[in-house]
Amino acid sequence: MADGWGAPAAGAVDEPWCAPSVADSHDKPTPADDSVNDMISSAVANPPLNDANSEEYKLKAAEAGWGAKMPVDYEIYNQRGGDFADYMGKGAVYEWSDDFGDVAPELPELEQHLFGGEFRIRRGGNYKALEMQVNTEGPKALAPARTFPTAGLHPVMLDNVVNKCQYPEPTPIQQYTIPAVLQGNDVIAVAQTGSGKTAAYLIPVLSRLMGKAKKLCAPKARPQGPGVRAEPLVVIVVPTRELAIQVFDETRRLCYRSMLRPVVAYGGLPLSQCLDELAKGCDILIASPGRLCDLMERPSALTMSRIKYTILDEADEMLHTDWEEELGKIMAGGDANEDADHTYLMFSATFPAPLRKLAREYMAVDHYLLRVGRAGSTHKNVQQNVIYVDRDRKRDALFDLLYTSDPARTLIFCNSKAAVDQVDDFLYNRHLPTTSIHSGRSQREREDSIRAFRSGKAPILIATGISSRGWDVANIAHVINYDLPSAMHGGINEYVHRIGRTARMGHKGLATSFYNDRDEELAQALVNVLAESGSDIPEFLAHLQPEEGAAIAFDDDSEDEPEGGAVFGAVEGGDGTEAAVGETDGFGGESAWGAAATVDDGGAFAADADNTAAASAW
Numbered sequence: 001m002a003d004g005w006g007a008p009a010a011g012a013v014d015e016p017w018c019a020p021s022v023a024d025s026h027d028k029p030t031p032a033d034d035s036v037n038d039m040i041s042s043a044v045a046n047p048p049l050n051d052a053n054s055e056e057y058k059l060k061a062a063e064a065g066w067g068a069k070m071p072v073d074y075e076i077y078n079q080r081g082g083d084f085a086d087y088m089g090k091g092a093v094y095e096w097s098d099d100f101g102d103v104a105p106e107l108p109e110l111e112q113h114l115f116g117g118e119f120r121i122r123r124g125g126n127y128k129a130l131e132m133q134v135n136t137e138g139p140k141a142l143a144p145a146r147t148f149p150t151a152g153l154h155p156v157m158l159d160n161v162v163n164k165c166q167y168p169e170p171t172p173i174q175q176y177t178i179p180a181v182l183q184g185n186d187v188i189a190v191a192q193t194g195s196g197k198t199a200a201y202l203i204p205v206l207s208r209l210m211g212k213a214k215k216l217c218a219p220k221a222r223p224q225g226p227g228v229r230a231e232p233l234v235v236i237v238v239p240t241r242e243l244a245i246q247v248f249d250e251t252r253r254l255c256y257r258s259m260l261r262p263v264v265a266y267g268g269l270p271l272s273q274c275l276d277e278l279a280k281g282c283d284i285l286i287a288s289p290g291r292l293c294d295l296m297e298r299p300s301a302l303t304m305s306r307i308k309y310t311i312l313d314e315a316d317e318m319l320h321t322d323w324e325e326e327l328g329k330i331m332a333g334g335d336a337n338e339d340a341d342h343t344y345l346m347f348s349a350t351f352p353a354p355l356r357k358l359a360r361e362y363m364a365v366d367h368y369l370l371r372v373g374r375a376g377s378t379h380k381n382v383q384q385n386v387i388y389v390d391r392d393r394k395r396d397a398l399f400d401l402l403y404t405s406d407p408a409r410t411l412i413f414c415n416s417k418a419a420v421d422q423v424d425d426f427l428y429n430r431h432l433p434t435t436s437i438h439s440g441r442s443q444r445e446r447e448d449s450i451r452a453f454r455s456g457k458a459p460i461l462i463a464t465g466i467s468s469r470g471w472d473v474a475n476i477a478h479v480i481n482y483d484l485p486s487a488m489h490g491g492i493n494e495y496v497h498r499i500g501r502t503a504r505m506g507h508k509g510l511a512t513s514f515y516n517d518r519d520e521e522l523a524q525a526l527v528n529v530l531a532e533s534g535s536d537i538p539e540f541l542a543h544l545q546p547e548e549g550a551a552i553a554f555d556d557d558s559e560d561e562p563e564g565g566a567v568f569g570a571v572e573g574g575d576g577t578e579a580a581v582g583e584t585d586g587f588g589g590e591s592a593w594g595a596a597a598t599v600d601d602g603g604a605f606a607a608d609a610d611n612t613a614a615a616s617a618w
């Protein structure tokens with residue numbers, strides 16, 4: 001790695017499409033994907049371009065402003081074999097030393113790496129267009145943390161958030177999650193894509209642990225000394241490898257200058273190297289479900305007996321039947337966890353019925369449900385276009401779309417691995433700077449694709465749904481659904497997550513979807529989402545448009561109201577009250593750093609305080 005830290009690639013280019021791609025899938029044998037071959041028949045139908053055309057397309061690509069493409073050098077995969085330093089999971093973390101005393105020093109080189117901004121998304125100018133109204137259900141009224149300095153955070157956390165990450169103020173979901181978690185409650189939080197859910201759980205959880213770090217932190221190995229058994233206090237479970245890396249990156253930033261040591265474990269990372277990292281000591285474990293269960297079978301390497309927080313990110317995605325057994329084990333905290341003081345947190349942008357069931361099963365009765373906007377809604381910063389394209393015209397339509405759009409970071413979704421390979425090859429043969437990713441690729445290939453895309457060396461990424469969840473890449477200007485998600489595979493929820501890769505944190509973005517007769521099952525749900533967000537409804541779907549002024553009947557299973565759950569905090573903007581944040585540390589009732597903070601803006605809850613004790617019944 002060029003920057004020596006082993007984490008996300010260095011070398012972002014100012015003109016993203018002007019540099020060669022490091023790696024992509026081109027010319028790689030395409031794995032057969034039997035169930036979907038008919039879905040890609042349009043791609044197969046068109047023969048590859050001949051050289052004469054190729055020259056012509058090269059000129060066209062340059063004219064349209066796209067930079068040069070680069071063939072893949074597969075030799076590098078053979079040569080690099082098992083060098084852990086090349087994996088994103090090897091990202092540098094702040095290594096605590098007992099010599100530090102009470103105040104941990106800043107480490108400029110590491111700081112530059114963690115906060116230097118290469119991949120940072122600054123809040124965009126359309127932040128206020130995000131949904132601001134938060135519905136809260138729970139044991140008592142929550143006083144929102146309107147600012148970070150008044151949120152009752154540990155000083156190191158406050159410094160990391162405000163000065164290092166430069167987050168100007170908590171997002172709506174953060175305003176309510178921070179106090180709920182600081183008070184020691186279980187929380188389900190449902191908020192739109194790109195609204196800061198990761199920091200919403202990391203900030204309060206890590207902040208609380210920082211205050212108790214000396215007492216609670218896991219044993220750490222001394223440099224050159226023997227390894228230790230990992231005894232994490234927090235386990236964060238995420239559905240995909242790439243998301244695990246991303247959450248790890250945010251955790252490394254927020255753990256900066258603390259004793260808390262994060263480790264990431266995901267399938268595809270060499271197991272021996274994962275075990276080596278754990279043996280250095282682990283307080284926060286971020287993991288994909290399969291790898292976590294594998295590690296839980298190795299009691300000499302990892303014990304879950306001290307886990308205080310179990311966090312499910314993209315919680316609804318974790319409910320796939322394939323993971324039922326794993327999830328049960330993880331939620332139960334392994335055989336060894338007998339800690340009654342165990343907090344469960346679940347986060348997602350969509351909230352289907354099985355997730356509500358899971359919450360009922362594991363969470364304390366007095367948990368909070370926090371919702372920003374309708375679960376499963378999109379926000380106005382994404383301009384959503386749906387265009388009718390016959391199956392056998394899709395490739396050409398994509399090509400035309402890319403040539404007529406401004407060259408910008410673009411994410412294209414297909415419904416199968418084979419389709420991803422086909423579309424990638426097609427565009428690559430037309431001299432577009434593409435790369436691609438799907439679960440059939442080796443981990444090294446997946447990570448190189450991400451690096452090429454993130455750095456701008458290959459600004460067009462073609463992907464399956466594995467990239468629909470949680471991915472936070474700066475400046476994705478355009479998401480294209482080459483295939484709309486089928487009703488069988490995620491349907492409208494999948495659509496919402498996919499288009500949520502653009503227009504994050506107050507930025508604007510464009511989503512274009514190719515629709516044809518095969519997508520009829522999705523049509524009504526799609527029209528509902530378009531109507532709700534004020535997007536244009538195309539002529540061919542106009543007959544499904546809800547009547548003007550009528551309530552839209554969402555049938556996506558995301559918005560069932562709780563039976564008996566008290567909604568007491570429909571709050572928007574400037575209300576406040578004595579904030580209950582920071583009152584207890586949850587590990588014995590002592591007060592945390594800084595007494596109970598006072599929220600600095602005036603106002604009152606719309607809620608009736610007497611109406612707060614009702615247990616959520618969903």
Ligand SMILES: Nc1ncnc2c1ncn2[C@@H]1O[C@H](COP(=O)(O)OP(=O)(O)OP(=O)(O)O)[C@@H](O)[C@H]1O
Pocket residue numbers: 120121122123166167168169170171174191192193194195196197198199348349469470471472500501504505
């Ligand atoms: N308070 C804040 N102010 C400004 N930026 C923030 C703030 N909190 C988080 N961010 C940044 O916002 C971006 C989006 O956050 P995040 O990925 O957590 O969104 P999300 O709600 O989890 O989205 P998704 O549902 O797609 O997973 C990240 O780059 C993060 O660093």
